[in-house]
Amino acid sequence: MEEIKNLFIKHFNFYPDIISTTEHVYISPPSRVISSLIELSKFSNKKILRIIITDTYSIHPESCTKQICIPHLLNRGIFLIDLKSSKKELIKKLEEDNKKVIRILKDKLIFSLQENNNYIEIINLYKEIFKSIKKSDSIIVYNDIIKMYTDNFKLDSLHYWLENTVPYGINSKKIRLFLKEAFDILCEIDPFGVSLFGKYLETKNRLKRKDKNNIINIISWNEYLEEFNNNSDFYSVPFEVILYVYSYCGGSHFGNDYDIVNNINKIRNNSNLTQLTKHNKDYVFNIELKEVQFQKVSMIKDKWSLSHKMIKTVDTLPELYILLGQNNLKNKLKNKTYLIP
Numbered sequence: 001m002e003e004i005k006n007l008f009i010k011h012f013n014f015y016p017d018i019i020s021t022t023e024h025v026y027i028s029p030p031s032r033v034i035s036s037l038i039e040l041s042k043f044s045n046k047k048i049l050r051i052i053i054t055d056t057y058s059i060h061p062e063s064c065t066k067q068i069c070i071p072h073l074l075n076r077g078i079f080l081i082d083l084k085s086s087k088k089e090l091i092k093k094l095e096e097d098n099k100k101v102i103r104i105l106k107d108k109l110i111f112s113l114q115e116n117n118n119y120i121e122i123i124n125l126y127k128e129i130f131k132s133i134k135k136s137d138s139i140i141v142y143n144d145i146i147k148m149y150t151d152n153f154k155l156d157s158l159h160y161w162l163e164n165t166v167p168y169g170i171n172s173k174k175i176r177l178f179l180k181e182a183f184d185i186l187c188e189i190d191p192f193g194v195s196l197f198g199k200y201l202e203t204k205n206r207l208k209r210k211d212k213n214n215i216i217n218i219i220s221w222n223e224y225l226e227e228f229n230n231n232s233d234f235y236s237v238p239f240e241v242i243l244y245v246y247s248y249c250g251g252s253h254f255g256n257d258y259d260i261v262n263n264i265n266k267i268r269n270n271s272n273l274t275q276l277t278k279h280n281k282d283y284v285f286n287i288e289l290k291e292v293q294f295q296k297v298s299m300i301k302d303k304w305s306l307s308h309k310m311i312k313t314v315d316t317l318p319e320l321y322i323l324l325g326q327n328n329l330k331n332k333l334k335n336k337t338y339l340i341p
Contacts, residue, residue, distance in 0.1 A: 021255035
């Protein structure tokens with residue numbers, strides 16, 4: 001449909017061959033994200049729209065999207081990054097939390113000498129990112145973090161590809177305006193199809209809105225369309241809404257397969273969309289370390305206390321960086337990259 005194709009070109013400057021939804025606004029990217037992006041970047045001859053998933057409407061957001069994860073220590077407040085903060089506030093919080101961790105490390109034998117050095121390196125890298133950002137935007141910060149890692153690990157081809165792609169936040173004003181204009185068109189030319197899709201989203205409880213108290217409520221499709229019409233910022237944007245609009249012209253989806261593409265094709269009674277990746281298979285490798293000991297950290301009478309020892313598996317890049325060191329982790333990533341068929 002030419003009207004929808006022109007909307008993509010209007011808002012994103014191109015019509016995508018692939019829409020990718022494999023990325024989240026990770027503060028601590030899991031190693032599998034590097035693998036996923038390597039796979040995605042192989043489509044170098046295709047035009048790719050990178051949609052970055054935010055967790056503002058998730059009830060239980062993953063900690064790696066909110067926190068700089070470090071091994072051995074468990075505390076939800078340490079290095080918790082609020083991307084709604086100003087650049088100055090981000091740097092201040094990072095420095096304050098770093099001082100807390102250094103105090104803990106002085107009192108308790110947590111890190112080995114090499115791990116301590118690796119910890120200093122990774123925190124300094126994050127500090128440089130926060131200092132260099134032009135504004136505190138979750139998508140910009142995430143993208144800069146990913147590029148920092150690809151540069152640090154000398155994944156040159158991937159770094160170049162990232163430098164030449166533009167990520168868009170799923171809840172961004174650009175996406176919202178695109179969807180408003182798209183559904184203005186679709187409600188006119190295909191009201192029955194739009195209604196079927198709306199009922200599908202209702203049955204999945206995918207339509208959410210925040211009230212003035214930031215409480216998330218499930219809403220109906222008609223209420224959701226009203227949010228579009230009111231230019232509201234209080235509604236969630238499930239990525240299947242974008243894929244539904246995309247289905248009127250067609251292309252491919254790269255990201256977790258929740259049978260959404262198949263369901264949209266059934267609603268539309270065509271096969272315009274192609275799913276490129278299977279569920280939980282939008283990456284090839286995942287580097288992880290098992291049986292890493294952690295202890296819960298709490299402040300009691302101005303002194304840090306460690307308790308509740310537990311064993312965990314870690315796979316986030318900052319944790320792996322601290323435990324393995326830059327060179328060791330870089331070699332593992334590059335070897336995995338070269339082994340990909």
